[in-house]
Amino acid sequence: MEASFRRYGFLQIKEYGRQFVEYKQLVVNFANALAMTLENQWQQECLRTANIELEKHRNNLEELVEEQTGELRKLSIAVGRAFGSVIITDKNGKIEYVNQAFCKMTGFNHAEVIGKNPQLINSGKHPKQFFQELWETILSGHRWEGEICNKKKTGNYSGSLKVSRLFWMKMGKFLISLGFQWI
Amino acid sequence: MGFRKSKNETEKVSIYGQILAAQSILYVLPTKQQLGEFVVEALGAIPGIKSAGLCIEGFSKLCKESNETCQDCPNLELLIAGKVDFFCGFSEKEGFLVIPYGSFFPTLWVSAN
Numbered sequence: 001m002e003a004s005f006r007r008y009g010f011l012q013i014k015e016y017g018r019q020f021v022e023y024k025q026l027v028v029n030f031a032n033a034l035a036m037t038l039e040n041q042w043q044q045e046c047l048r049t050a051n052i053e054l055e056k057h058r059n060n061l062e063e064l065v066e067e068q069t070g071e072l073r074k075l076s077i078a079v080g081r082a083f084g085s086v087i088i089t090d091k092n093g094k095i096e097y098v099n100q101a102f103c104k105m106t107g108f109n110h111a112e113v114i115g116k117n118p119q120l121i122n123s124g125k126h127p128k129q130f131f132q133e134l135w136e137t138i139l140s141g142h143r144w145e146g147e148i149c150n151k152k153k154t155g156n157y158s159g160s161l162k163v164s165r166l167f168w169m170k171m172g173k174f175l176i177s178l179g180f181q182w183i
Numbered sequence: 184m185g186f187r188k189s190k191n192e193t194e195k196v197s198i199y200g201q202i203l204a205a206q207s208i209l210y211v212l213p214t215k216q217q218l219g220e221f222v223v224e225a226l227g228a229i230p231g232i233k234s235a236g237l238c239i240e241g242f243s244k245l246c247k248e249s250n251e252t253c254q255d256c257p258n259l260e261l262l263i264a265g266k267v268d269f270f271c272g273f274s275e276k277e278g279f280l281v282i283p284y285g286s287f288f289p290t291l292w293v294s295a296n
Contacts (some may be wrong), residue, residue, distance in 0.1 A: 013279065
């Protein structure tokens with residue numbers, strides 16, 4: 001932080017007498033006090049302007065958040081009530097969300113699958129290479145479509161499900177949408 | 184007695200009081216216009232000063248009893264533009280004392296490196 005000199009103006013004294021010389025320094029001090037007052041006014045003005053700008057940004061942000069929250073709410077309702085089962089995992093493959101359809105199809109409830117790996121429903125009918133290719137496709141940013149045979153909680157095979165969509169989301173989550181189609 | 188002051192001293196104290204009182208009022212005046220009007224009136228009323236004028240960014244109040252005008256003064260533009268090597272034409276006039284005033288204000292310098 002440094003200090004710069006800001007000149008505000010000039011005080012003009014006309015026809016000052018000898019008497020004035022005695023209190024000239026006081027008038028100079030007076031002029032400096034005037035400069036400080038102007039400086040304060042200027043800073044207050046800057047603050048006022050900055051506050052108005054901040055308020056404007058805050059309102060814009062609030063509007064944006066409200067709009068996005070509305071969209072998310074709609075999406076959340078749509079996903080939650082979708083016929084197809086949906087799993088959302090983090091980048092390490094831990095399940096963060098499953099919808100009602102998933103629970104209905106597999107027999108697992110939310111608490112049983114959150115934090116677990118989708119391996120939970122792995123039927124073991126697919127070779128390791130199958131899943132390796134699947135993840136490579138997703139991680140390279142491409143969509144994977146295919147058929148996976150999954151397992152229910154009871155251990156019975158739930159039949160072959162078509163994975164209609166499996167993609168990498170920008171936010172670092174995997175959204176796995178398992179089609180409802182029985183083959 | 185020893186406490187008795189001469190007329191001169193009493194007047195001096197009165198003037199000092201006048202200036203200090205005026206100074207303490209500056210902080211409550213909210214606009215440049217009001218500040219300018221007040222300063223010119225307050226200083227002009229002090230014995231020893233015939234009249235006072237003031238030049239602030241965007242505002243100029245000239246000495247009473249003077250037909251001079253600095254509204255067209257090209258230097259005022261320089262002042263507003265923040266040039267510090269500013270020169271007020273009144274300082275060349277006889278009978279005028281020009282007191283430049285300003286303040287130090289903090290500036291934040293940010294270096295790219």
